[in-house]
Structures are given as C-alpha cells and as structure tokens.
Amino acid sequence: xxxxxxxxxxxxxxxxxxxxxxxxxxxxxxxxxxxFVCIVGPSGCGKSTxxxxxxxxxxxxxxxxxxxxxxxxxxxxxxSMVFQAFGLxxxxxxxxxxxxxxxxxxxxxxxxxxxxxxxxxxxxLSGYEHMYPKQLSGGMKQRVGIARALAVDPEVVLMDEAFSxxxxxxxxxxxxEVTALHRxxxxxxxxxxxxxxxxxxxxxxxVVLSSRPAKVKxxxxxxLERPRDRAHSNFIHMHTDILHLxxxxxxxxxxxxxxxxxxxxxxxxxxxxxxxxx
Amino acid sequence: xxxSRQKAITSxxxxxxxxxxxxxxxxxxxxxxxxxxxxEVVTRLNLFPGSHLPTFSTVLSIFFVSIQxxxxxxxxxxxxxxxxxxxxxxxxxxxxxxxxxxSKNRFDATLTPLVMLFGALPDLSxxxxxxxxxxxxxxxxxxxxxxxxxxxxxFTLREGTRNIxxxxxEVTSVFKADGLSTFTKMVLPxxxxxxxxxxxxxxxxxxxxxxxxxxxTHMTGIGSFIQGTVSTGSxxxxxxxxxxxxxxxIAVDRLFFRSLESWTRKWA
Numbered sequence: 001x002x003x004x005x006x007x008x009x010x011x012x013x014x015x016x017x018x019x020x021x022x023x024x025x026x027x028x029x030x031x032x033x034x035x036f037v038c039i040v041g042p043s044g045c046g047k048s049t050x051x052x053x054x055x056x057x058x059x060x061x062x063x064x065x066x067x068x069x070x071x072x073x074x075x076x077x078x079x080s081m082v083f084q085a086f087g088l089x090x091x092x093x094x095x096x097x098x099x100x101x102x103x104x105x106x107x108x109x110x111x112x113x114x115x116x117x118x119x120x121x122x123x124x125l126s127g128y129e130h131m132y133p134k135q136l137s138g139g140m141k142q143r144v145g146i147a148r149a150l151a152v153d154p155e156v157v158l159m160d161e162a163f164s165x166x167x168x169x170x171x172x173x174x175x176x177e178v179t180a181l182h183r184x185x186x187x188x189x190x191x192x193x194x195x196x197x198x199x200x201x202x203x204x205x206x207v208v209l210s211s212r213p214a215k216v217k218x219x220x221x222x223x224l225e226r227p228r229d230r231a232h233s234n235f236i237h238m239h240t241d242i243l244h245l246x247x248x249x250x251x252x253x254x255x256x257x258x259x260x261x262x263x264x265x266x267x268x269x270x271x272x273x274x275x276x277x278x
Numbered sequence: 279x280x281x282s283r284q285k286a287i288t289s290x291x292x293x294x295x296x297x298x299x300x301x302x303x304x305x306x307x308x309x310x311x312x313x314x315x316x317x318e319v320v321t322r323l324n325l326f327p328g329s330h331l332p333t334f335s336t337v338l339s340i341f342f343v344s345i346q347x348x349x350x351x352x353x354x355x356x357x358x359x360x361x362x363x364x365x366x367x368x369x370x371x372x373x374x375x376x377x378x379x380x381s382k383n384r385f386d387a388t389l390t391p392l393v394m395l396f397g398a399l400p401d402l403s404x405x406x407x408x409x410x411x412x413x414x415x416x417x418x419x420x421x422x423x424x425x426x427x428x429x430x431x432x433f434t435l436r437e438g439t440r441n442i443x444x445x446x447x448e449v450t451s452v453f454k455a456d457g458l459s460t461f462t463k464m465v466l467p468x469x470x471x472x473x474x475x476x477x478x479x480x481x482x483x484x485x486x487x488x489x490x491x492x493x494x495t496h497m498t499g500i501g502s503f504i505q506g507t508v509s510t511g512s513x514x515x516x517x518x519x520x521x522x523x524x525x526x527x528i529a530v531d532r533l534f535f536r537s538l539e540s541w542t543r544k545w546a
Contacts, residue, residue, distance in 0.1 A: 079452075083445050090546060
C-alpha cells in the first residue's frame with residue numbers, strides 16, 4: 001500500500017483581533033490508498049480545520065499536506081467532500097445537486113445525467129430526482145451529499161461530521177451503506193467525527209487528536225472484524241481506551257483553563273452513553 | 279356511522295373549506311366596491327364641485343378614451359421607462375456593493391456607514407441640485423430614481439449575502455467552480471429571495487419619486503400630466519391617469535414579482 005495522503009507537521013494559527021489562536025500543532029499522519037481513516041478529538045479541537053486543510057480549502061501556517069506526493073495548495077479534482085450540514089443548493093433538484101461537480105468539470109449534459117442517476121441509485125434515491133432538498137429528510141439529504149461527492153469519481157472522499165446532523169437510527173443505516181460503498185469503490189475515506197462508536201464502526205485506522213492546539217495523541221489501527229459488532233468485547237475495549245485518552249485530554253484542559261462555559265463537559269458526557277449503559 | 283357517510287361528510291367539509299378560502303381570497307373586492315359606490319353617490323348628490331371630484335363613471339369613461347390616446351400612453355411609458363432605468367442602474371450598482379459588504383467585514387465597515395448616511399437624507403432634497411446640473415430632463419429623473427432605489431436593494435442584498443451559509447462557498451471551492459459560475463450559479467440564486475423583496479420595495483419607492491419629480495419639474499411624464507389636469511380643471515383625466523398607473527403596477531406585480539416569488543417558493 002502506498003501513502004495516498006500525507007500530513008507532515010501541519011500547524012495552524014488563526015489571527016483574530018489581536019488574539020492568536022493556535023488550532024493545530026505539528027499534526028503528522030499518513031492515509032493509505034483505499035483506507036478508511038477516522039479523526040476523533042474533543043469538540044472544538046480543530047478537527048474540521050484539519051479536514052479543510054486536507055481539502056485545500058484552508059492553508060496550514062506551516063507544514064504541508066501531500067496528495068500522491070504532491071503538495072495540496074488548493075482543492076483537488078480527485079479529492080471530494082461530504083458536508084456536515086449537507087451543503088446542498090436548495091434551488092437545485094436532487095439530480096441537479098448531484099450533477100453539480102460534473103457540471104463544474106464541464107462534463108457533457110448526457111454524461112452528467114447518466115452518472116448522477118447511477119449514483120443516486122447507489123444511495124437509494126431513485127425516484128427522488130426531481131424533488132427539492134427541502135422536501136427530503138436529513139438522512140436523505142446526506143445521501144444526496146454522498147452521491148454528489150462520489151459522482152466526480154474522486155480518489156479521496158472527505159467527510160466532515162457527516163452523520164452528526166442526522167437522527168441516530170438513520171445515521172446507523174447510512175454508516176452501513178457508507179461501509180459498503182467504501183468496500184465496493186475502494187476509494188480512500190477520511191471522516192472527522194466526535195462519535196467514538198461511529199469511528200470504530202467505520203475506520204481501518206483512528207487518529208486521536210488532543211484538545212486545542214490539536215496534536216496527534218495516538219494513531220490506532222482498528223483490526224476488528226467486519227461487519228463491526230458494537231457489543232463485541234474487543235470493540236468495547238477499544239472504545240474504552242480511546243475514551244480514556246479523550247477524557248484525560250478534557251480533564252487536563254478543564255483544569256488548565258477552568259472553563260466557564262460547559263460545552264466541553266457536555267461533549268465529554270456525549271461520548272459515554274455506552275459506558276453508562278453497562 | 280357508515281364509511282360512505284363519513285366520506286360524504288369529509289368531502290363536503292373540505293368543499294366548504296375550499297369555498298371559504300376562495301371567498302376570503304377575494305374579499306378585498308367588497309371594500310373597494312363600497313368605496314367606489316359611495317364615491318359615485320357622493321358626487322351624484324353634488325356634495326363636491328364636479329371640477330374637484332368628478333363622478334366615478336366620468337372617470338371610467340375618460341379612462342377608456344385616454345388609453346386610446348397615443349400621447350397619454352407615451353407619457354405613461356415615459357414615466358415607466360424612467361423607473362425601469364433607475365431600478366436597473368440601482369440594481370447593478372447595489373448588487374456588487376452589497377455582495378462585497380455582506381461577505382467582507384472590512385468593506386462593510388467602510389461602505390455601510392456611508393450608505394446609511396446618504397440613505398438618511400431625504401432623497402428629494404437633491405432634486406434641485408440635480409436639475410441644476412443635468413437640467414429638468416431624463417438624466418435628473420433617472421438619477422433620482424437610482425438614488426431612491428439604491429437603499430432598499432443594497433440593504434436587502436447585503437442581508438442576503440450574510441445569510442448565505444459558509445458551507446455553500448466551501449462546496450463551490452471543493453468542486454472547483456470558477457469565480458463566474460460561483461456568482462451566477464450559487465450567489466445569485468441564493469440572493470434571489472432577497473432580490474425579490476428589495477426590488478419590490480424599490481419599485482414602490484420609485485413610482486413615488488418619479489411622480490414627485492415630474493410634478494416638481496414639469497418634465498414629460500404622467501406626473502406632470504396629472505398636475506396639468508388640475509390646473510386646467512379636468513380632474514377626471516387626472517383620476518384616469520392614476521387609474522392607469524394602478525393598472526401598470528398590478529400588471530408588473532402579476533407578471534414579474536409573482537413569477538419570481540413562485541419560483542422562490544418552490545424551493546425556499
């Protein structure tokens with residue numbers, strides 16, 4: 001396997017009104033071709049910023065991202081993205097939304113239509129071509145988002161909290177479908193998430209980030225058998241291990257900063273429903 | 279209760295709802311007809327001198343004569359074209375300005391206070407100066423209409439630009455849209471609901487401004503025509519002109535604004 005995407009000491013500072021915000025600190029890891037990598041970390045640690053840098057939407061302050069050995073300085077036609085709030089154009093129908101990427105590549109109209117219909121079928125949305133996004137549920141919208149990302153035949157699909165704005169049952173179904181899509185297409189997937197179970201269900205490799213400034217705390221290969229079983233003891237062990245890593249991070253942060261707002265505490269609680277259930 | 283009976287009841291009640299809806303939709307006819315009727319009665323009773331307030335039936339008959347008069351129609355067309363020029367100019371200046379101000383805080387901080395400052399001034403106060411510079415002609419009238427239309431268009435489009443989700447800009451970048459297609463295929467459709475309300479407000483403002491400008495400067499148009507009917511004592515023609523303006527306004531509303539709105543409603 002070759003290194004498909006490489007992150008090399010990616011550091012990011014934001015300048016906001018005299019205050020300098022250190023978002024990412026020397027983040028380094030590799031993504032192999034065809035691998036499914038999940039990036040997890042505490043809320044607000046800079047996971048999404050990292051994904052935007054990989055997408056070429058944002059520049060690192062220092063360090064670099066390489067795609068097939070070449071430095072990423074702008075969005076790449078072979079790197080596509082699925083968005084947290086779906087990013088659909090409300091004035092375009094489902095079909096027209098999926099066609100968007102191909103339209104921007106100036107693909108002929110027939111090809112656009114055929115390819116888009118094929119991907120809509122793949123995500124189970126045949127028959128919805130002429131509906132507008134407002135007529136769809138959250139899960140269906142994200143299917144459109146996934147179809148749009150795949151329609152341009154990318155090598156890498158980046159997903160930014162792609163299942164976070166969807167109800168849990170729908171998200172579960174969608175995750176299974178994405179696992180199948182990953183297997184069928186052999187494309188490289190990188191998902192940013194704050195949901196540990198989600199990460200363990202999908203990933204070949206989990207990258208655990210620390211709280212801000214985000215550093216790579218640990219890179220964990222997930223050798224669990226597929227389809228992943230959340231009730232399996234190995235799954236639970238890994239889940240617990242990562243949870244401890246993250247808790248440690250959060251507690252450090254809390255102590256350090258004596259946070260006034262409770263957002264991060266809430267994030268901590270969000271991460272352990274399964275622990276409580278036991 | 280049998281199923282068929284239940285069905286009959288529901289269908290008759292939906293029928294009833296439908297009828298009530300239809301009636302309430304057209305309820306505006308009642309006060310209008312009432313107003314026209316009392317107008318007719320009051321004037322027939324000679325409570326007002328005929329030269330001040332003609333009967334409604336006179337106005338109607340003069341209206342039908344006037345709309346066959348090319349000179350009358352030309353005056354309306356002249357005012358309407360002035361208005362369209364003003365709207366178009368204001369729109370083409372306000373759109374880029376509002377987009378820049380709405381998307382870049384730095385520009386907003388420079389531009390918006392200036393726009394606010396000028397917007398706070400009564401537009402018509404510039405009229406004498408405009409007439410001094412450009413003469414009492416189309417240039418002054420169109421400039422006035424542009425100035426009046428600028429503010430509602432600028433502020434609605436600026437608000438609209440601010441409400442475009444950041445994510446949509448990221449979508450255009452990820453799929454490598456160039457600047458032009460980002461603007462025509464993303465920004466413009468996203469702004470269309472705001473364009474609709476801005477243009478509509480500006481359109482209403484501009485009718486007022488143009489009539490006022492024409493009355494004040496006696497330049498060709500329907501405003502000066504109305505002014506003329508008062509000084510010659512033929513107020514019925516003045517009312518006929520007002521009726522014609524109302525019909526133009528209704529036509530523009532139905533043909534342009536309604537279709538834009540119904541397109542927006544489909545997806546928004």
